[in-house]
Amino acid sequence: MGFDMNYEIALAEPADAQGIASMSERLIEYGLPLSWDVPRVVRHMRRRDSIVIKAVGRDSGRDADALLGFAIMNFQQDAAHLSLLAVEPDCRRRKIGRGLLAWLEETAVTAGTFFISLEVRTRNTAAQHFYRTLGYDEMDRVVGYYSGIEDAVLFARDLRVYTTENFD
Numbered sequence: 001m002g003f004d005m006n007y008e009i010a011l012a013e014p015a016d017a018q019g020i021a022s023m024s025e026r027l028i029e030y031g032l033p034l035s036w037d038v039p040r041v042v043r044h045m046r047r048r049d050s051i052v053i054k055a056v057g058r059d060s061g062r063d064a065d066a067l068l069g070f071a072i073m074n075f076q077q078d079a080a081h082l083s084l085l086a087v088e089p090d091c092r093r094r095k096i097g098r099g100l101l102a103w104l105e106e107t108a109v110t111a112g113t114f115f116i117s118l119e120v121r122t123r124n125t126a127a128q129h130f131y132r133t134l135g136y137d138e139m140d141r142v143v144g145y146y147s148g149i150e151d152a153v154l155f156a157r158d159l160r161v162y163t164t165e166n167f168d
């Protein structure tokens with residue numbers, strides 16, 4: 001759908017934290033108490049078990065390094081948790097979300113972590129469609145997960161299903 005956008009994925013830096021926190025507030029946490037403020041985003045950039053990445057690129061009216069999207073993933077003992085992922089509304093359906101997720105999945109597999117989980121707001125059917133399209137299965141529903149205001153749909157993907165299928 002539409003044209004693909006020229007963008008690059010890179011590790012986010014503390015100077016990006018304000019833009020990332022603002023995107024999270026506008027695009028993910030709207031209507032909820034803000035939990036991803038600037039200090040928390042910076043903490044995740046510095047934590048050894050987390051990674052914060054950004055998609056940057058030139059779009060009409062934007063600078064070359066404009067923040068188009070971002071994602072935050074936390075690596076746990078045997079699994080990784082996708083905490084946040086968002087793309088600016090006017091840059092959607094240009095494969096940026098898919099690119100950010102693929103980058104994180106590749107990193108997880110390289111680290112020997114094959115199981116990825118995430119939560120989506122129940123009313124966010126667009127994101128649910130996005131994750132289903134990209135191989136994630138709906139595992140559960142968590143009542144009141146978002147500050148008691150909204151339920152969550154829990155999605156997960158076992159990357160081994162895809163990485164071993166040619167070796168039967």
Ligand SMILES: CC(C)(COP(=O)(O)OP(=O)(O)OC[C@H]1O[C@@H](n2cnc3c(N)ncnc32)[C@H](O)[C@@H]1OP(=O)(O)O)[C@@H](O)C(=O)NCCC(=O)NCCS
Nearest residue numbers: 001085086087092093094095096097098126127129130133
């Ligand atoms: C979910 C989100 C990250 C997708 O980003 P994106 O860059 O538009 O996604 P892509 O262009 O890579 O889409 C990949 C595929 O997912 C599916 N998809 C994406 N958005 C969709 C939508 N609104 N409705 C239905 N399917 C959708 C499509 O199959 C799409 O492929 P296609 O465009 O070739 O049909 C973006 O909509 C977003 O930022 N939403 C707000 C924040 C959010 O909900 N984050 C997730 C929870 S943390």
